[in-house]
Amino acid sequence: MPELIEIRWHARGGQGAKTAAVMLAEAASAAGRYIQGFPEYGPERMGAPILAFNRISEAPITLHCNVANPKLVVVLDPTLIGSTDVTRGLEPGGTVIVNTPHGPEEMRQRLGLDEAYHVYTLDASRISLQTIGRDIPNTPMMGALMRVTGMLSREDFLNLMKHELHKKFKAREEIVKGNLEAMDRAFQEVKGE
Numbered sequence: 001m002p003e004l005i006e007i008r009w010h011a012r013g014g015q016g017a018k019t020a021a022v023m024l025a026e027a028a029s030a031a032g033r034y035i036q037g038f039p040e041y042g043p044e045r046m047g048a049p050i051l052a053f054n055r056i057s058e059a060p061i062t063l064h065c066n067v068a069n070p071k072l073v074v075v076l077d078p079t080l081i082g083s084t085d086v087t088r089g090l091e092p093g094g095t096v097i098v099n100t101p102h103g104p105e106e107m108r109q110r111l112g113l114d115e116a117y118h119v120y121t122l123d124a125s126r127i128s129l130q131t132i133g134r135d136i137p138n139t140p141m142m143g144a145l146m147r148v149t150g151m152l153s154r155e156d157f158l159n160l161m162k163h164e165l166h167k168k169f170k171a172r173e174e175i176v177k178g179n180l181e182a183m184d185r186a187f188q189e190v191k192g193e
Helices: 017-030 104-111 124-132 138-149 154-168 173-189
Strands: 004-012 034-041 049-057 072-075 095-099 118-122
Touching (some): 004 017, 004 138, 017 034, 017 138, 017 154, 072 138, 095 104, 095 138, 124 138, 138 154, 138 173, 154 173
Parallel strands (some): 004 072, 072 095, 095 118
């Protein structure tokens, strides 16, 4: 992992981008890394576009601003593509992971990215509907992110997430189990180069 990795999440309110950014930060912290995980809201309502951000590093992080030039962009809602410039500021050679049933090449074209960028896709909505019964694509997208980056091994990531999910959903084992299954499936089903 590079010294500092910056991630920008694009989603709509209610899709879990803020939760994903915070849980990813907590898992990375538990793995011994320095972290930041925070949202930026516009109109604070269900369905409104939101951004969330992560910084993960092997060294202390001294930046205290939104992520302007991410190495990774995670798009939880593909309807934002076209209405929002989700690739704005993406570092050359950067990576985009999109929640969509479409393949990486089709998304590369829709995003207007050349072969210098990495594009991955995952039908996280389908996975979340099948595993937790609701279209909340954040946890499958976290699994895809781990697979694409290799930031944490599958086993380490799932163990850390199990701990975090148990803290959040103490008496709701079915939610913990469903989210862990969603992350594990995403690890296996994400498509890209």
